[in-house]
Amino acid sequence: MILDRLGRYWSKTDVTIYGLKQAPRQWYTTFTNHLITTGFQHSKADPSLLIYRRQDTQIFLLVYVDDILITGNNEAAISDLLNKLNSQFTMKHLGIARHFLGISIQSTKDTYFLSQHAYALSLLQQTNLVKCNSLSNPSVTKEPSHFQPDNTIPDATMYRRITGGLQYLTITRPDIAHSINTLSQHMHDPAPIHLYLLKRLLRYIKGTINFGLPITKSSLDLRTFSDADWAGDPITRKSTSGFCTFLGDNLVSWTVKKQTTVSRSSTESEYIALAAATVDTIWLKRLIADFNIPHDRPISVYCDNTSVIALANNSVFHARTKHIEIDQRFICDHIQHKTISVLPINTVDQIADIFTKSLPTLRFKQLRSKLTIREETSVRGEMLEHN
Template sequence: MGSSKPLGKDDLLITGTNKDQIDVLKAQLSSHFHMKDLVAVSYFLGLEVSKSSQEIFVSQQKYTMDLLKEYGVLKCRPYKLPLDPNTKLQADSGTPMTDPELYRRLIAAKHLLRYLLLAPAQRILLANNSAVELKAFCDSDWASCPMTRRSTIGYCILLGDSPVSWKSKKQHVVSRSSTKAEYRSMALTYCEVTWLVSLHKDLGLQDLGPVKLYCDNQAALYIAANLVFHARTKHIEVDCHYVRDQVKDGKVNPCYMNTKSQIADIFTKIVTTDQQAKLLSKLGVLNPNNSKLEGEYKGSQSESQQKSQVKNRRK
């Protein structure tokens, strides 16, 4: 595993596999700036980091606990899903809040906090024994916004079996079909993949090979492979050119994935409780059982069960 050192109030993090070179760099920086060496990283920009010889775990337990205490939900019953699947929020429904500033500060519904109450120490596994390859997953929820009918798109990108980038957002324009919404999601994912490949080359990983992009929309995959434009794709022609150029250059390899196995589903829509647990497992998200939270949910797994689950999550 590499060595990581945060320095000073500017939250500078230095990482690498050669401790001597890290020490040289720190000495050079210290000759120009006043710095304090905080030794091995354990807390960085709100992220809690713990590591062993085989893996690194990243969580936001302290930040989560602070939110739960501030808004008085510690003794509430936890929820198993981040949002109510039967609720569709609209701007012109419900009762206006007397103090909207409270919502602006929180930027989340109370339902979401009660979901976080289920596992405030939930963490991401970054393992060093998985394959050095990038895999991308993209998805869309077509016309999901009841007010604008804009689609929600999302993606996640894994390095080996560890998540390194993910995003969920509402599209800026309305897509006239689920295929076009999915294709725009593919284009957005390719942009992120391009940046990550460049970043990894700077870090010394030169030969990552074509990045597999998994999509559950057959029509979108056909458009990526079909070199003939037609009227149906004219208004997404820029995205089509960009995606096809990436495919033609051998930088990406679009692949079909069954909807039930699509990891990116968790970023675009509310899934069932069982599917939520399955997708979190595939993402390497674990729930440690060492939390001392008052009234916490008692269904967390043992550490050995979690590691076994991680090993089998790609099966």
């Protein structure tokens, strides 16, 4: 979400915290307890977010170990806070946030662009793929029966290191979330086909290394898209859940997860995904309330399964739906309390489809665009035109 001012501050107190297992937690406790004495309160939705409110002054502080983002509507109050913190802790003021936890933040008026160009480049350098030929799709709809193995990713250790690194890249690149989810399921014993798919993914990243997430000024309405790929895993026959949430035009949350149990029907798998999406959406509603963004209307949750929508809006149980009764009751309760509203959507327009399965290139690019993932240069041009 858009903030009026972003500042990043790095604490250098007790550098030895990195050598002790419990030290980061002790540092967090010490720092946040001091903030509470100055008038801050923990967010009920996120313990890493602390909020200060006095009359018309509001300050929001996000802490991750010794990296801190701070913003607010009163420059004088922020300066006074920094002076108080400097009297207790040794801190370095890095000014308006340009980088935070490996994420590049580019900003103009009312617009931000988040990317991890340098981080993605480091992963390509580790695998000697900086000069490789790029691909336009990170996955394949049909695995090849014959492929030429190479030594780009020579062993399981390299596979695990690169796949683990790519998981962090999904913070600004949700378009690769499904591919990463698939590769992460074989970390213990990757087969040659998984090494091949990992190289494909890296070649896709090479061609889209400047892509990221824009955050623009828009409405503040939440809307969620939920989908599931029933029995998509050919070995375990477990389904994959995928959902994403927009705040206005901005993508703010997304999840890809293999379901823990085998679903007996497509309706059950969709219900499991819908229940998980509902939980995440409710949490986001609580989080934005901390930023004084009330959401009194039911949150629209879009699903392309007509059976799920019918059952969600008509809580009638019988033998064929007993096995999904818990999820059904959970969703029906939130519909009755007007927390959410489950609405139909055409499969063609279902954005969450990109999280649940491998797609043809044309379809993949269409959904990637709807996720608002764009190249840095194109976003910058739109910014200049808007200004």
